[in-house]
Amino acid sequence: MAGSPHVLRNREVWDGMSEWYQAKHGPQLNTRPLAWGMWAIPEAEIGALGDVSGKVVLELGCGGGQWSMFLAEAGARPVGLDLSEQQLSAARGLMRTPYPLVHADAEQLPFRDASFDVVLSDHGAMIWADPYATVPEVARVLRPGGRLAFNAGTPWVCACDAGNDAPLSERLVNPYFGLHRVDEGDGAATFILGYGDWIRLLRRCGLDIENHIELRPPEDASSAYEPFASLEWARRWPLEAIWVATKAVTPLNG
Numbered sequence: 001m002a003g004s005p006h007v008l009r010n011r012e013v014w015d016g017m018s019e020w021y022q023a024k025h026g027p028q029l030n031t032r033p034l035a036w037g038m039w040a041i042p043e044a045e046i047g048a049l050g051d052v053s054g055k056v057v058l059e060l061g062c063g064g065g066q067w068s069m070f071l072a073e074a075g076a077r078p079v080g081l082d083l084s085e086q087q088l089s090a091a092r093g094l095m096r097t098p099y100p101l102v103h104a105d106a107e108q109l110p111f112r113d114a115s116f117d118v119v120l121s122d123h124g125a126m127i128w129a130d131p132y133a134t135v136p137e138v139a140r141v142l143r144p145g146g147r148l149a150f151n152a153g154t155p156w157v158c159a160c161d162a163g164n165d166a167p168l169s170e171r172l173v174n175p176y177f178g179l180h181r182v183d184e185g186d187g188a189a190t191f192i193l194g195y196g197d198w199i200r201l202l203r204r205c206g207l208d209i210e211n212h213i214e215l216r217p218p219e220d221a222s223s224a225y226e227p228f229a230s231l232e233w234a235r236r237w238p239l240e241a242i243w244v245a246t247k248a249v250t251p252l253n254g
């Protein structure tokens, strides 16, 4: 598979850590249906996707395919796409209701224009690939009126991440301006934009922003992703947030 250097490296990293990741996080991901992010907050409370029954949904960076698996069982028509063969193999192992899995790079989607009603990513390829490449691709494969919903860490996390796997700081320790690529130490790269950059990118690609949902876990939440993100921190500041945008019927300019 051709791809930019960060894509090829991220593929190696995910192939290498898939087994560990599914063993550590599978117990949460596999048992909390249709739930967003590190605190598994139910879509039924959030309403980012809307009614998905019968809809063709692309999960971008599906990993073990837990969202797609539960979406298939809920009557949607998901397609799981991932860069890592090992992650796709985990998805194949978990699958109960059959749905297609596609081995591809989210920066170069192998689909025709206007193929999907919904594109979904929960800490998937919308953060593990460059949004300046993925957002135009997402806009291209969405049908007019189709919806993009993706969950990602917020700029607050970047500003408060002191590194070395330390728990998130309660002080701003990194700059906000200039957010784009984050080198993860093991050679992997993730991507994050500031709020204004997200707004301009989505609008430039013809996506109307409908909502920005900052996820606040309930007081009694538990997560397999602690201690990087403690419940106390996540109850005080937005750790993750979902952008919801709809493909305009007539594309907007700038």
Ligand SMILES: C[S@@+](CC[C@H](N)C(=O)[O-])C[C@H]1O[C@@H](n2cnc3c(N)ncnc32)[C@H](O)[C@@H]1O
Pocket: 007, 010, 011, 014, 029, 060, 061, 062, 063, 064, 065, 067, 081, 082, 083, 084, 087, 104, 105, 106, 107, 121, 122, 123, 124, 125, 128, 129
């Ligand atoms: C954290 S997992 C997301 C899956 C699931 N929602 C979860 O939380 O475990 C991130 C996934 O993104 C995939 N990924 C990374 N870069 C990608 C790219 N360029 N195209 C498609 N998938 C990619 C990785 O292989 C990995 O399976």
